[in-house]
Amino acid sequence: MSVKAPAIKTSQSLGYRIKKHKLHLMMIIPVMIWYIIFKYLPIYGVTLAWKEFYILKGITGSPWVGWVNFDRLLNSYDFKNVFTNTLILGFWNFVIGFPAPIILALALNELRGNAFKRVTQTISYLPHFVSWVILTGIFMEVLSPSRGPIAAIFRAVGADPIYFLGDPKWFRFTMVATGVWKGLGWGSIVYLSALSSVNEELYDAARVDGCGRWKRIWHVTIPGITPTITIMFIMAIGSLVDDNFDQIFNMLTPATYGVGDVLGTYIYRQGVTYMDYSYSTATELFRNVISLVLVVFTNEVAKRVNEYALW
Amino acid sequence: MKKLVSLLLALAMVLSCTAAMAAIDPAKVVKSDEKFTIAWLGGHDTTPMEEDSLVIAWLEEKFNVELDCWFVDRSSYDELLTTRIIGGDVPDIFLMENNQQFSKFVKQGVCMELPIEVIKEHMPNSYAWLIEYDPSCFDNVSYAGKNYGLPRVNGDGQYNYAPMWRADWLDKFGYVDTVPMTLAEAEEVFYKMANEDPDGNGVKDTYALSNTGMLPIYGAFGALPDRWVDDGEGNLVYGAVHSGMKDALTLLAKWYKDGLIDPEFVTGENAGGHWSLSIPFENGVVGFSSPGAFYQATPDFDGPTNEETGEGSNFNFGKTVRTLANNPEFGYEKVRIGYNPVGENGYHGGDSWGFTTSEALVFSYKLEEQPEKLARILEIVEAIGSDYDTWWKIFKWDLEPENYNYDELLGYVPVDPAYDRAAKYGENHGNLFNSLQNPNFRKVYDPAQYNWADSMPMYKTGGYSRVKLPVTTESQPKYWTAMETLRETTFMQIITGEQPIEAYDAFVQQWYSMGGEQITKEANEWYHSL
Amino acid sequence: MTAIAKKAKSKGYISESKFEGVFQFILKLIFVIMSITFIYPYLHVLVQSFENPNFVNAAGLKLWPRQFTTDAYIQMFNADYLWSGYANTLKVCFMGWALSISAVVLCAYPLSKKDLPFRGIFTTIVIVTMFVSGGLIPTYLLVTNTLGMKNTYWAILLPHIVSVSHIVIARNFFMGLPAGLEEAATIDGANSWQILFKVMLPLSTPVLATISLWVVVSNWNAYFNCLLYITDSSKYVLQVVLRRIILTDSAALTQVDSELSNTLDTSTETLRAASIMLATIPIICVYPFVQKYFAKGMLMGSLKG
Structure with missing residues (x-):
């Protein structure tokens, strides 16, 4: 086994590979069994999307109803608006929210002074622990055009205060800004951890080559965390249609339905009053199908760029 | 025992409904001696009952049952309850939080039919007071002509909302110790509030009303936008498309343009805090608001209070008023509770919960086979729902009445001021068994609050009930959310001037065509079947 | 430390140090401002937890309790x-x-x-x-x-x-x-x-x-x-x-x-x-x-x- 086989690995027979990876297989099999039991046995639950659920009959005993639930979602009066809003918000959340934690991590990486760095880092992830219910109350005060400190700053420079939470023109901006702000520190942790394994010698070599800060970041740091960025990128693309429900649900008002009502809030308003498992399964499935398409596409692109794609 | 007697005597004075006082004779209703195990979810509880609770032991002994007390967290009540039911556990008696769930459970046979005759037979006293309060209270637990449970009532719902005015502002405008009664008078004052600098700071920074203040205005035109109302000819019509709504919106849009409405009404008045708060009212931004119910506007009674925290140990003071009273720039003397202004056509009214809530008590389908067990459960509900002594023990979680003296003004006052029942047992413990919530009992227990409310005629002028249409019609799940979204958006845009008032006509047409016609038809079929 | 690293230390940092101080200062300033926004919500909740219940609903920013009390924590710890x-x-x-x-x-x-x-x-x-x-x-x-x-x-x-x-x-x-x-x-x-x-x-x-x-x-x-x-x-x-x-x-x-x-x-x-x-x-x-x-x-x- 210790002999390095110069032959191309893929040409090795299956039997040989099983033998070679016997221990690796032993490691992975229990996890696969877990997957089968806890993720695949319950999967029959998706059939609810095409059924009318009868509590006492159970999932398997409930009658099939065809595409009624999908029809209800896709042909509901507001669907187009709600879906568009979801995509627009998802898009901006991605465009701003995906690079932001990377930039924060890179900035932290450039900081001198260990104590300062550690304290800032810890502080940056505090908002992750405050729920949107609480944050909404706080933002209502802070962003209020009459009482808030932001409005006071606007007035001080002679501008009209903006009604961030009530003005449809500003609502999406507010959602993206507050959402990114909340997830910034928490999201940067994964990149910080990746940064810690970038080989220091590469930096030294870069310095010797006369690379400035930006070149070092571009040629050493970023390539060093590319595997992580790739995965986070694909995951983020996959969640383009997962609106930030807790946030929008708490901040949405009738004035901003037109721009801020998203799939999650819309389904919630339908679902909570008319708690309907079949319908929620169907909408979930609809979202997942979109997510699947996006992820498969992104993954194909990623595979061509580097080897760190999902599969 | 002496205390008990005086307790009962005091009760007799306060209770108008003497039927409710009748003692229970268990021998009459219980046909079986078998000791049943009852899975009980007959009320809301904020915390689970302790296994070794005195109350459970007492109930178990008195009614010869074994109680399996359920606890379902209220934040995801429907989801948790339904999931457990799907898993095969069905509580024998359980509370349904909303009528949509109710009709589904009935349709799917999860809860059994409970004929009115059975209720009359097993719980005559409770039936009597329920019917006396609201003869139609069983409408909301009936489905296709059959009865499927017990209605859950809310005594506080007898009192409609009434608006609050800034007393000092009214004084300035000539309403000393009075309030504007008609919409025209109110409008005149509203203009002054916005234009004549009532806070005297020399800056035009005041408005007349914000979000909740609009409800009484709609009410003066015959409907609230989100309530079903009777159109006067015996038909239900949705408030948003009621004939008076266009005029109401015209007026509100004009007010908004003239600067009477706080532009921040869009994000509501409570700024994420408790729903009954009005931040603009508290801050002197608006002078008219209707944010909460009567008990959120009660003055601070001289009840037994904890010196340190200012907490009433026996009374519940409104959040709104407590905030006001402690605001250095405010104070309760600046609140004047007024009437919902009367419109040109004589309409008036604000929000109102209505006596019967949208909750229902239902019984497991498994009990169809066990009439004796059902009878035993009904017996417990009847005892707690119509016998004050039993209720007191259960709901107030206090098996030692000797700890209290009865005071006519204050109700039960602890003999030892340091005795803190809430700390000992938890504020809402016992709610699990407070299935019917007999409103008479609360009035006995907490008279100051209700005496005050009864002395304020504005809480008795009637409002627009939330439960005019307690059932969910067949088509509602399919269309309702989109219709409501359209309504809220359109109304908001018309008021803020983003859309002209003419848009209202298009809205009505749209509303009817996107499902409103069908739902109105179904609603009326139900309404006429009563 | 490798030879390369030593060489870099002696050469690289010197050429950079002119701007480094300014750069670090600006970076730190940005971080301080950001940290204030990150801390405020948490501070708000902290202040509320020590606030006399009568004042919790008062509008405005919360930087310090109006009437300090530890009642809430006492009640929590006794539960x-x-x-x-x-x-x-x-x-x-x-x-x-x-x-x-x-x-x-x-x-x-x-x-x-x-x-x-x-x-x-x-x-x-x-x-x-x-x-x-x-x-x-x-x-x-x-x-x-x-x-x-x-x-x-x-x-x-x-x-x-x-x-x-x-x-x-x-x-x-x-x-x-x-x-x-x-x-x-x-x-x-x-x-x-x-x-x-x-x-x-x-x-x-x-x-x-x-x-x-x-x-x-x-x-x-x-x-x-x-x-x-x-x-x-x-x-x-x-x-x-x-x-x-x-x-x-x-x-x-x-x-x-x-x-x-x-x-x-x-x-x-x-x-x-x-x-x-x-x-x-x-x-x-x-x-x-x-x-x-x-x-x-x-x-x-x-x-x-």
């Missing part, structure tokens, strides 16, 4: 089950952490081998669960009726051991480690287990620390499954215990049930704030310990050894 809640949460977090980390490593390490037999099938099994899930009901039926785990922590933990992103991130990390390490160990006669534990895991502390943090924080904050599966009060986790103490606020949402909302008063707000503090402070304190594993140059040292 039944608070300490058992902490103990249970610790237990759940530890069990969950051990399960998750083992599963992630045992799954991700083999998947990092490009010639692993059935690699495609295994990957598919993992990835598919991102897009298809049976939902709450079948899982509930499986856990309670089939496996009979009701009222145990297994019910809370087992259905959520690993997530796709954890596995993929760990796998990519393993893939990124220099192949020479393993080859060297293999030559030394180590088997796969020994390589994993002696070579790979010590090198993977940053990524394992990150995943641990994710897993522990999510177990720490979780309450829905406890509400669903645990019926025994003494087994309640901290989040559920805290909810019990503050009374659920849903009465404020429905408005209908005034028997309940009637008795909700302002002290609830301070209790809620205090409960947020009690629930978050311990978990926030975990981070500095995790941070330690992000220190630089760990990989380099091992490579040389």
Whole structure:
């Protein structure tokens, strides 16, 4: 086994590979069994999307109803608006929210002074622990055009205060800004951890080559965390249609339905009053199908760029 | 025992409904001696009952049952309850939080039919007071002509909302110790509030009303936008498309343009805090608001209070008023509770919960086979729902009445001021068994609050009930959310001037065509079947 | 330190130092401003938790309590089950952490081998669960009726051991480690287990620390499954215990049930704030310990050894 086989690995027979990876297989099999039991046995639950659920009959005993639930979602009066809003918000959340934690991590990486760095880092992830219910109350005060400190700053420079939470023109901006702000520190942790394994010698070599800060970041740091960025990128693309429900649900008002009502809030308003498992399964499935398409596409692109794609 | 007697005597004075006082004779209703195990979810509880609770032991002994007390967290009540039911556990008696769930459970046979005759037979006293309060209270637990449970009532719902005015502002405008009664008078004052600098700071920074203040205005035109109302000819019509709504919106849009409405009404008045708060009212931004119910506007009674925290140990003071009273720039003397202004056509009214809530008590389908067990459960509900002594023990979680003296003004006052029942047992413990919530009992227990409310005629002028249409019609799940979204958006845009008032006509047409016609038809079929 | 590094130290820094001071100052200024925005909400809740209940609803920014009181905390600390809640949460977090980390490593390490037999099938099994899930009901039926785990922590933990992103991130990390390490160990006669534990895991502390943090924080904050599966009060986790103490606020949402909302008063707000503090402070304190594993140059040292 210790002999390095110069032959191309893929040409090795299956039997040989099983033998070679016997221990690796032993490691992975229990996890696969877990997957089968806890993720695949319950999967029959998706059939609810095409059924009318009868509590006492159970999932398997409930009658099939065809595409009624999908029809209800896709042909509901507001669907187009709600879906568009979801995509627009998802898009901006991605465009701003995906690079932001990377930039924060890179900035932290450039900081001198260990104590300062550690304290800032810890502080940056505090908002992750405050729920949107609480944050909404706080933002209502802070962003209020009459009482808030932001409005006071606007007035001080002679501008009209903006009604961030009530003005449809500003609502999406507010959602993206507050959402990114909340997830910034928490999201940067994964990149910080990746940064810690970038080989220091590469930096030294870069310095010797006369690379400035930006070149070092571009040629050493970023390539060093590319595997992580790739995965986070694909995951983020996959969640383009997962609106930030807790946030929008708490901040949405009738004035901003037109721009801020998203799939999650819309389904919630339908679902909570008319708690309907079949319908929620169907909408979930609809979202997942979109997510699947996006992820498969992104993954194909990623595979061509580097080897760190999902599969 | 002496205390008990005086307790009962005091009760007799306060209770108008003497039927409710009748003692229970268990021998009459219980046909079986078998000791049943009852899975009980007959009320809301904020915390689970302790296994070794005195109350459970007492109930178990008195009614010869074994109680399996359920606890379902209220934040995801429907989801948790339904999931457990799907898993095969069905509580024998359980509370349904909303009528949509109710009709589904009935349709799917999860809860059994409970004929009115059975209720009359097993719980005559409770039936009597329920019917006396609201003869139609069983409408909301009936489905296709059959009865499927017990209605859950809310005594506080007898009192409609009434608006609050800034007393000092009214004084300035000539309403000393009075309030504007008609919409025209109110409008005149509203203009002054916005234009004549009532806070005297020399800056035009005041408005007349914000979000909740609009409800009484709609009410003066015959409907609230989100309530079903009777159109006067015996038909239900949705408030948003009621004939008076266009005029109401015209007026509100004009007010908004003239600067009477706080532009921040869009994000509501409570700024994420408790729903009954009005931040603009508290801050002197608006002078008219209707944010909460009567008990959120009660003055601070001289009840037994904890010196340190200012907490009433026996009374519940409104959040709104407590905030006001402690605001250095405010104070309760600046609140004047007024009437919902009367419109040109004589309409008036604000929000109102209505006596019967949208909750229902239902019984497991498994009990169809066990009439004796059902009878035993009904017996417990009847005892707690119509016998004050039993209720007191259960709901107030206090098996030692000797700890209290009865005071006519204050109700039960602890003999030892340091005795803190809430700390000992938890504020809402016992709610699990407070299935019917007999409103008479609360009035006995907490008279100051209700005496005050009864002395304020504005809480008795009637409002627009939330439960005019307690059932969910067949088509509602399919269309309702989109219709409501359209309504809220359109109304908001018309008021803020983003859309002209003419848009209202298009809205009505749209509303009817996107499902409103069908739902109105179904609603009326139900309404006429009563 | 290598020769290259020494050379860089003597040459590189000098040419940069002119701008470095300015750069660091601006960067720090930005971080200070950002930190203020990050701290404020937390400060707000902290202030509310020490506030006299009469003032909690007052509008405006909260920077200092108007009337300082520790009543809310006293009430919290006197409540039944608070300490058992902490103990249970610790237990759940530890069990969950051990399960998750083992599963992630045992799954991700083999998947990092490009010639692993059935690699495609295994990957598919993992990835598919991102897009298809049976939902709450079948899982509930499986856990309670089939496996009979009701009222145990297994019910809370087992259905959520690993997530796709954890596995993929760990796998990519393993893939990124220099192949020479393993080859060297293999030559030394180590088997796969020994390589994993002696070579790979010590090198993977940053990524394992990150995943641990994710897993522990999510177990720490979780309450829905406890509400669903645990019926025994003494087994309640901290989040559920805290909810019990503050009374659920849903009465404020429905408005209908005034028997309940009637008795909700302002002290609830301070209790809620205090409960947020009690629930978050311990978990926030975990981070500095995790941070330690992000220190630089760990990989380099091992490579040389």
